[in-house]
Amino acid sequence: MKIAVLGTGLAGRTLAAALHDAGHEVAVGTRDPAATRARTAPDANGTAGFGTWAEAHPDIELLALPDAGRYGEVLLNVTSGDGSLEAVAGAAPAPGTVLVDVSNPLDFSGGFPPVLSVVNTDSVAEQLQRAHPQVRVVKTLNTVNAAVMVDPGSLPGEHHVFVAGEDAEAKALVTGLLGDLGWPAASVLDLGGIRAARATEMYLPLWLALMGVTGSATFNIKVVTP
Amino acid sequence: MKIAVLGTGLAGRTLAAALHDAGHEVAVGTRDPAATRARTAPDANGTAGFGTWAEAHPDIELLALPDAGRYGEVLLNVTSGDGSLEAVAGAAPAPGTVLVDVSNPLDFSGGFPPVLSVVNTDSVAEQLQRAHPQVRVVKTLNTVNAAVMVDPGSLPGEHHVFVAGEDAEAKALVTGLLGDLGWPAASVLDLGGIRAARATEMYLPLWLALMGVTGSATFNIKVVTP
Numbered sequence: 001m002k003i004a005v006l007g008t009g010l011a012g013r014t015l016a017a018a019l020h021d022a023g024h025e026v027a028v029g030t031r032d033p034a035a036t037r038a039r040t041a042p043d044a045n046g047t048a049g050f051g052t053w054a055e056a057h058p059d060i061e062l063l064a065l066p067d068a069g070r071y072g073e074v075l076l077n078v079t080s081g082d083g084s085l086e087a088v089a090g091a092a093p094a095p096g097t098v099l100v101d102v103s104n105p106l107d108f109s110g111g112f113p114p115v116l117s118v119v120n121t122d123s124v125a126e127q128l129q130r131a132h133p134q135v136r137v138v139k140t141l142n143t144v145n146a147a148v149m150v151d152p153g154s155l156p157g158e159h160h161v162f163v164a165g166e167d168a169e170a171k172a173l174v175t176g177l178l179g180d181l182g183w184p185a186a187s188v189l190d191l192g193g194i195r196a197a198r199a200t201e202m203y204l205p206l207w208l209a210l211m212g213v214t215g216s217a218t219f220n221i222k223v224v225t226p
Numbered sequence: 227m228k229i230a231v232l233g234t235g236l237a238g239r240t241l242a243a244a245l246h247d248a249g250h251e252v253a254v255g256t257r258d259p260a261a262t263r264a265r266t267a268p269d270a271n272g273t274a275g276f277g278t279w280a281e282a283h284p285d286i287e288l289l290a291l292p293d294a295g296r297y298g299e300v301l302l303n304v305t306s307g308d309g310s311l312e313a314v315a316g317a318a319p320a321p322g323t324v325l326v327d328v329s330n331p332l333d334f335s336g337g338f339p340p341v342l343s344v345v346n347t348d349s350v351a352e353q354l355q356r357a358h359p360q361v362r363v364v365k366t367l368n369t370v371n372a373a374v375m376v377d378p379g380s381l382p383g384e385h386h387v388f389v390a391g392e393d394a395e396a397k398a399l400v401t402g403l404l405g406d407l408g409w410p411a412a413s414v415l416d417l418g419g420i421r422a423a424r425a426t427e428m429y430l431p432l433w434l435a436l437m438g439v440t441g442s443a444t445f446n447i448k449v450v451t452p
Contacts (some may be wrong), residue, residue, distance in 0.1 A: 016264035032358075099389040111419075119428075120345045159450040161437075195339075206425040209388075209417040214451050222448040224385040225440050 004029050004072030006065065006087045008036055008050045009013035009043075011102060012078035015181075016060050018150035027061040029052075029068025029075075029091055040124060057183040065090030074098045074177070081124045081201075084115055095134035098166060098170045100165030100177070101125045101197070102141045102149075104204050106128040113208045116201065125164065125197030136170035138163055139197035140178065145217040152182045152220070160189050164196035188220075189223065210225055227403075230255050230298030231355055232291065232313045234262055234276045236271075237328060237372040238304035241407075242286050248406035253287040254280075255294025255301075263288060291316030300324045300403070307331030307350045307427075308343055310359035314354055321360035324396045326403070327351045327423070328367045328375075330430050339434045342427065351390065351423030362396035364389055365423035365435060366404065371443040378408050378446070385446040386415050390422035415449065 005016040005053040006029045013028070020026040028035040028063040030050075039049040047053075054062055063071055069091030077099060079087040085101045093099055103124050118124055140163045141149050148155060161183055163171045175188045191199060209215050232241040232255045239254070246252040256262040256276075265275040273279075279289055295317030303325060305313040310329045319325055329350050333343040344350055351365040366389045367375050374381060387409055388390055389397045401414045417425060437443050 057296070120341050122401055147404040155450045155452055157450065159448075164435075189439050191439060196431075196435045199435040202428040203432045206429045208286050209422045210415070210449055211389075213415050213417060216447065216451070219451045220451055222385075222450050223440065223445055224381045224383065224448050225442070225445045226381055 001025070001073055002071055003027075003074045003076065004063070004068040004091070005076045005078055006068060006091055007076075009078065010045070010047050011149065012076070013050070013053050013057075014146040014150055015076060015078060017057060019177070020057070020060055023182070027063045027068055027071045029063050029065045029071075029087075030091065031087075031183060033062045033064055056150070066092060072097070074173070075099045076100045076102060077128065078102045082107070083122050085127055085131060088132065093132060093135045095143055097135050098140075098173055099128060099135045099137045100130065100164035100174055101128055101137055101139045104142050104201055106204065113205065114205065119202060120198065122143050123195075123197040125194055125201070129166070129194045136165065136167040137194055138165035138167070138170050138174045138193065139200060140164075140174055142158050143200050143203055144220050145220060147218050148220050150181050152187065154218065155220055157222065158187060159222040160187050161220075162189050162191050162196075164191045164200065165194050227251070227299055228297055229253075229300045229302065230289070230294040230317070231302045232294060232317055233302075233304035234308075235304065236273050236440060237375065238302070239276070239279050240372040240376055241302060241304060243283060244407055246283070246286055246354065250406070253289045253294055254299045255289050255291045255297075255313075257291060257313075257316065259288045259290055292318060295319050298323070299400070300326060302326045302328060303354065304328045308333070309359060310350050311353055314358065319358060319361045321363050324399055325354060325361045325363045326367075326400055327363055327365045328352055330368050330427055332430065335397055339431065342430065345428060346424065349421075349423040349427045351420050351427070355392070355420050362391065362393040363420055364391035364392075364393070364396050364400045365420065366400055369426050369429055370446050373444050374446050376407050378413065379445055380444065383448065384413060385448040386413050387446075388415050388417050388422075388426050389448070390417045390426065391420050409447070449450070
């Protein structure tokens with residue numbers, strides 16, 4: 001499948017590399033490919049600059065957003081929550097495209113822990129779905145860090161990831177992509193329509209608190225039933 | 227210990243009975259004890275009216291809110307989120323009292339699923355702590371249903387409950403009460419100060435979505451670490 005990942009941060013590049021390793025054709029979309037490629041100094045969070053990463057991943061194309069939108073049969077939005085609407089608008093996905101939304105609306109303007117910039121009666125995924133009614137938005141993977149996204153087996157036993165969206169076929173396709181990343185189908189819980197994206201975005205404050213408790217961002221939750 | 231439970235709903239009476247069975251002296255606080263005792267018809271959700279329940283639990287006193295506030299060394303707020311400030315104000319807890327807040331700010335006025343009436347930059351627990359600065363508020367148990375609250379062993383294996391609050395001694399006391407209900411100390415995760423109550427209250431949309439997925443309110447989450 002041809003997949004375009006919007007976003008050049010740690011989660012975006014981790015997903016791009018893992019989907020490429022799983023056999024997909026992958027491109028990364030960014031506003032200004034030349035400027036992105038020139039970023040060779042480490043990022044603020046200590047990860048390698050994107051240019052350095054891109055040199056190590058020559059099979060993954062770096063494309064301007066409109067080209068990424070044309071490239072991808074599936075688009076992954078892995079930009080920041082407050083940049084998501086603009087990034088996806090830039091990619092201008094064709095009708096029917098599956099748009100996998102991995103974003104979280106974290107607002108760090110008041111410091112840490114962040115609050116949410118969209119919450120309670122709306123979500124980033126719903127905003128994207130409203131802005132692109134012909135596109136099939138599926139929310140997923142926003143409840144785990146990049147390492148867990150592409151290596152769920154690094155955590156012991158059963159644990160869960162969620163999908164939410166209006167289109168059953170699109171959710172099945174995304175469940176398949178999650179399988180390519182190592183998520184057993186039984187670990188993918190379908191929360192229902194796109195409104196349920198609120199539930200996973202509003203889980204982020206608990207995720208952040210649990211990161212503090214566990215001392216690591218590499219964890220997940222298991223839904224335990226009788 | 228003398229414990230007063232504010233709230234006569236399913237969670238309140240379940241906690242009152244379980245804490246009584248664990249050997250504590252327990253009273254239930256309500257605005258109008260006579261009217262509450264007269265409720266013998268089943269509630270809207272099909273549970274027995276409180277009067278019927280009270281007849282079956284003669285060792286648990288039913289007190290007006292100010293009397294309940296005087297009675298309890300520990301108060302449990304198990305009222306609805308939007309009734310919590312008024313109920314606790316009615317109980318007028320003495321300085322130093324440990325106030326265990328089990329409430330959730332669910333607003334069903336727009337139908338199901340509810341939205342939250344307090345969210346993101348505030349929480350019911352923080353409102354209670356601000357209204358009663360001399361009281362030691364501990365948020366807990368609002369992430370599981372009444373059955374799981376008092377019988378965590380009904381779910382297999384390890385799963386977790388959270389505490390949040392400013393006072394370490396109060397959190398230790400609450401962890402002891404959770405132990406009386408069957409929660410091993412290792413299953414109680416301390417999320418930090420009272421601000422972390424936002425995290426557990428904002429988990430409710432995910433809890434509601436998971437109730438839909440699992441087909442039951444009797445479930446919980448386990449935090450899975452490497």
